[in-house]
Amino acid sequence: MSVKGRGKSKNVLDLQPFSAKQADFLFNSDAHMNVCVGAVRSGKTVVTNFRFLQHILEHGYDEFLVTGKSQKTIKRNVVRGLKRLLMSMGYREEDIRYSTMAGELEFVVDDREVIVYLVALKDESSADDIQGMTVAGLYSDEVTTAPKSGFDMAYSRC
Numbered sequence: 001m002s003v004k005g006r007g008k009s010k011n012v013l014d015l016q017p018f019s020a021k022q023a024d025f026l027f028n029s030d031a032h033m034n035v036c037v038g039a040v041r042s043g044k045t046v047v048t049n050f051r052f053l054q055h056i057l058e059h060g061y062d063e064f065l066v067t068g069k070s071q072k073t074i075k076r077n078v079v080r081g082l083k084r085l086l087m088s089m090g091y092r093e094e095d096i097r098y099s100t101m102a103g104e105l106e107f108v109v110d111d112r113e114v115i116v117y118l119v120a121l122k123d124e125s126s127a128d129d130i131q132g133m134t135v136a137g138l139y140s141d142e143v144t145t146a147p148k149s150g151f152d153m154a155y156s157r158c
Contacts, residue, residue, distance in 0.1 A: 022047040026054075033155070035143075045141075049081035052139040056116070057109055061136030064116045067154050068141035071100055074118050077141045079105055082116075103129075121150035133157045 018026060022043050025036050029051055036044045056064055068074035075098075083096050086107060097106040105116040119129045121140075130153045138158050143151060 018047065019043060026051055032158075045077050045081060048139065048141075049078060049085060052078075052137065053082055053085050055137050056114055059136055060112070062112050062114050063133070063135045064114070064137045064139070065119065065130070065133065065135040065154060065157060066105075066116055066139045066141065067119050067121045067130075067143075067146060067150065069145045070120045070122060071103065071118065074120065074141060075100070078139065079118065119150075119154070121146040121154070123147055124149050126150040127153035130154050130157055 025034070025047050029036075034051075036048050052064075052066075066074055066078050068077060079098055082105065083093075083098070086096055087093065091107060095107060098104075103118040103120075105118060107114055117133065117135070120126060124147050126147065127149045130150070135157050138154050140146065140151060140154060146154075
């Protein structure tokens with residue numbers, strides 16, 4: 001599945017079938033840690049957003065974690081994609097709460113309020129923002145840019 005139509009309304013998805021590599025990741029990403037690698041513009045972000053949302057919807061848990069280089073890149077690479085996917089499933093924009101100040105994305109799934117914590121791993125002190133959390137899933141965007149201590153802390157919270 002790829003997203004087509006640059007210049008279309010920001011909340012409209014023109015979904016195309018997954019490529020063979022995307023489908024392989026989607027259907028076989030069932031390990032405790034799954035890593036998606038590939039060339040720039042190869043569809044990694046689309047399939048990982050889809051797979052993370054699928055994980056959220058399939059589990060009865062209510063707290064999840066997304067990490068990235070900055071709040072700006074998390075919004076661009078993850079939040080926008082998750083919101084578009086949710087809206088393609090019938091959610092309205094007002095059903096999805098996103099706060100950059102709180103670093104949270106919230107929506108309701110089957111009477112449970114899901115909170116996705118959004119943490120920028122910009123330097124070694126970023127691990128402090130994660131310490132003490134317990135979450136049911138971690139999506140680490142652009143993990144190679146994260147400081148090791150931040151990623152290790154995030155991974156240990158699952």
